[in-house]
Amino acid sequence: MSIELLDSQVSLYDRWHSGERKLQDLLQVRENVKNHSSIFRPYLTTQMQDFVPGLNYFFIGTLDEQGRPWVSFLTGRKGFMNSPHIRLLEIKTRLEGGVERHHKAAAAVQGSTPPDPLFHNLTKGETLSGGRRKWGGVALDFTNRRRNKMNGVLQPNDILKVDEATGELHVLLTVEQTIGNCPKYITIREMDSLEPQDTLKPKAEASTSQTLDENSRRPLFKGLTSEQTAIVDQADCLFIASRFIDESIADQTSGMDCNHRGGNPGFARVSGNQIVFPDYSGNRFFNTLGNIMNDERVGLLFVNFGAGDTLQVTGRARILIGKDAQEAYPHAQRVVQVTIEDSILRPGSLPFRMRTKELSPYNPVTPSHQQRGINKTAVPVAATLSEITVHTDDIRTFRFKTSKPIRYSPGQYAVLDFGAFNALGYRHMAPDNPQSLNDDYIRTWTISSAPLGLSSSAKEAKRSSPDAWNEASEFALTIKRKPGGTISNLLHNLSLDPRQPFTIPLICTGGSFVLPDLESSTTISPKPTKVTMISGGIGSTPFISMIRGARQVLTEYPVDIQWILSATFVEDALPEALQELTAPLEGDAGDKHWPTVSVVLFLTGRHTPQEAAAVEAKVASIPGVKVQFGRVDYKKLLATVPDLEERQVLLCGPEPFMDAVKGHLGVLRIPSQQILTEEFNF
Template sequence: MSTEILDNQTSLYDRWHSGERKLQDLLQVRESVKNNSSIFRPYLTTQMQDFVPGLNYFFIGTLDEQGRPWVSFLTGRKGFMSSPHIRLLEIETRLEGGGGEGAGRHYKAAAADQSLAPPDPLFHNLTKGETLSGGQRKWGGVALDFTNRRRNKMNGVLMPDDILTVNQATGELHVLLTVEQTIGNCPKYITIREIDSSEPQDTPETESQTGASTSQVLDEYSQRPLFKGLTPEQTAIVDQADCLFIASRFIDESIADQTSGMDCNHRGGNPGFARVNGNQIVFPDYSGNRFFNTLGNIMNDERVGLLFVNFSAGDTLQVTGRARILIGKDAQEVYPHAQRVVQVAIEDSILRVGSLPFRMRTKELSPYNPVAPSHQQRGIDKGAIPVAATLSEILVHTDNIRTFRFKTSKPIRYSPGQYAVLDFGAFNTVGYRHMAPDNPQSLNDDYIRTWTISSAPLGLSSLKDAKYSSPDTWNEASEFELTIKRKPGGAISNLLHNLSLDPKHPFTVPLICTGGSFVLPDPETPLKPSKVTRISGGIGSTPFLSMIRGARQALTDYPVDIQWILSATFLDDALPAALKELSAPVEGDVGSLTDKHRPSVSVTLFLTGHHTPEEASAVVARVALIPIAKVKFGRVDHKKLLATVPDLDERQVLLCGPEPFMDAVKTHLEVLRIPSRQILTEEFNF
């Protein structure tokens, strides 16, 4: 029967299962998607039948005898998968060294690693996994071509008579999978990568390559190591991943034609979008088609399987556990800025080092990937009393840099250098869109923004045993300032820069929290920070403005020397008015401070923009009016760093700015052999 005839016979009734309906209702999308279940077909389309033979890999979810999902990475030469019938998917391969084009070069190395790796649970699950009526086993898979982001999802059953060869010892696999449901998925969040045909590098054998999962203590029932938490090697695979594959399941007796099923699908983002938190893995659920197949399954059955891959090393990490869905503030408590989060409590894991017969190179991350929040940025305090922040003053520095002063509805505490998180959700008028080629990242924009506070609290609340890093050390504040650069296309930075103060209609937004660990070093440490060098690029100077403003209000028992190297395009970008403010005497300083000291501050400006001789002379004249500053023209490099701060190796170094700038400065510091323990950086990516 042709797929065209079947298309005409596809039922249009609402067949979402109970978990999907529950989540769609919860997120108020039920009416808009309830008739879209007809998009799912009970067969492989002609395009899908033509698609699968051209792949070297396939991702499949299966169930063990406890009903726990696992995800496996199947590989083979092109043609190892085929579709002899619109309701059948045939897989025939040998997993050790099957590979694709160029994979033969990897065969020897992969086979050697495979001999050390624990077996893939797929072999066990296909023959001994959970069975349903008639001995059939459920499966879910996703066919994905990384070279062009094409993705097709499918699921169905494996009949007992269709297990032709499943040999764990040899890796041989030959099965006929009956297809019950398919759908084509969009290319969002998929990284473009290609098979690397070069020789893999030999890697030294480690304990993780000896076949152990996470422990050497065996469970007599399953003869598998008892799970005792992810190892550092396993955690590292999660940390580097820009994608994961998740298998989930459901059972719903209310659906007459399908009472149970599985799903396996791809989730992607920037590297580090998934995080290990103790015995849990958490990752955001980004904006998609709003069908919520995976999340709907979790609402029905919390058991899931995850697969993480290190494509450059050929390592895989398989995890099974129980998932929870967190929404709104519950999500943001564990993952900043996320609208929804999947939180998986891990029950078991398998690390398979070098198990893939080929390696893959990353070519392009998806333009739809949201920026992963900094690891220094913690989630919100869900129990905190809401604070309203009302805009009270706007100070214009340049056409694209302004300082915004906010008054708070109740006093707040923060340390100099910390950030503020504000909720501009009330100004989100974009609405839902599935795809947005003109502005891909807007699809996940929750209008929550984080900026470093450029002001500082007015003094210390206690001088005894003061810890500058603790907000409790500083006096409460009823206002704070944010110095913000207009971002081309930025929804909120442009909103703020276009504002005019209107006393009749005050601009007020919720202040979610303050936080961050990039703060003034504590005065009493084993190595007193009596010499500090701060290096910033562009708008990355804002935490240093706050730190120096705070430091000038504090007194120490010893002199503190702060050398600030500030790189900017032009002088106005370096906020000369603020630098001049830091040159003024501290209010209240009269005569000698006895044994107490204020910090001494000097600033060296590196201006990278093009200046004519006349313009350079005018800049030098303006900088001469700032007693603590001097100016140089050109970019910072290791020679200029050393010339500016000859005793740099004796100093604590604080570094902040855009990522390319920080990477360059880190390289210069490495050339100068500045120990990493002396360098503190701000992750300026949120």
């Protein structure tokens, strides 16, 4: 891939389109997110390229000839998707529904309907200049809630095989935009079975109308049937495709979007010819809702995972806010209301079944949830504050003991529920602080501690997996006080009182920004594993955890970790932690190796000569740590780590810092595939 396609070389202008900006302004979050459009990348990251081949399914939105979005549930054996190039997603599979498409009124009267609209849309759907067709997709792993969103175009020459008669599909999708999404509202599921793709050929059904729509050669929609309504009623998730297509603006701004929406069963409701569902708090980017602000056409997909049934719906959406939202859906701040124009029910169309293992602990309680007596299967662990370590006036480490053992990998985050400290309760309006209406008092921080050693199953599990590490009965969070931050200030103002223990629910741990597997991938010519960590400010916390974890693992081949840490003053770099992380390891390694760790501090604060000398003397007492004054640039990066091009680079810190470092790495021509960054955006 040429250098101009690296994210470090993409101009960091405000890529939000007019619909997204309008909604961000309306909800008064624009200032918070306006610089975050640079999070989107114009290619698949290495993590994404490694992720998609391991999936049995993919959700994709396409457009029919009328420009209406439809969402399809693609399935296949693991490996049916792969990414041969960071700008390409290859899909090769054989789908259900291998029957010829019917375009005759007689067939419609007999109740036959087309197979999945995907086949028609890929070959006859709405086209742009040059015959290109837009698509949007979401790669999601239900076993661990990992989710990557992407979109792009299908070039005419990249349609290798689209055969409705056999269900065969082979396309090369050009990728224009990707982002890693957070795991909120996703149900954990387990697959029961995976049958051969060509064994199931169910009959598709539509609504009961017998009037032919001449544009689509399908029956005109007259309302959802009882069977279709039942699919919506039982669903704890839906997939929505939206569009804002304007060829006069950049590909990074215009296109399709396909994403997951989740909640407790019954969170989406049928009312006449409409489906309504709440828009729960998220990253506040409003990609889907922003598209709807500009183009009301949407597609929905509902799934009965236990029966293998799917319901595809296309229609026009409205966004309801405030009072209008609450009238349509009690206590919801935002609601999406879709007027249905067409639908397809496909009983038993999936080649496998999935069981619900755990509803998302983020799910708000809904009336239908209460009425049906459905209890969440996820029971949060109680986390009780046991120790507070003061590092600086605004940085402290909080250690929590857990009510039962937990598992996590070094570098992962913890999700905590501070809802009990929300003294405001429900309010319709908050003119003094409108953003507080979206505050669910759930917070996510990177864990700065590490589990104590590898578990007995470490040989079977990669060390990036929580299963590779011993269970832990405590964890630590190193948190910086945020001016005006409700929860960070609450924690920083705490003092330990055994008579009044501070206990909160630990919802879960998770994240893909973890300690890489440290063993060499080659046995022919083993080389040391080389890792460079680059952090800014409090972005050092995942690296503290990763190094603590690495120092507990003996490896067959040498592991060399170089850490570039940017901070304002030496105290902000947590020198006591650096002393621990670089201290010589005791114990006989035999024919194996302990990792080596070296740290270079870049202190950006103003220092007098006397202050600088005192800092240098303090740092000199810490083995393996050096100090420089000033900001990191590409020349200093190369001078500090001459073999940087041979290393895996891990990057974490505030967004401006990360953008700057990515720019430096681009100048040094470090391939994007070698750069891992924090992926979740809560």
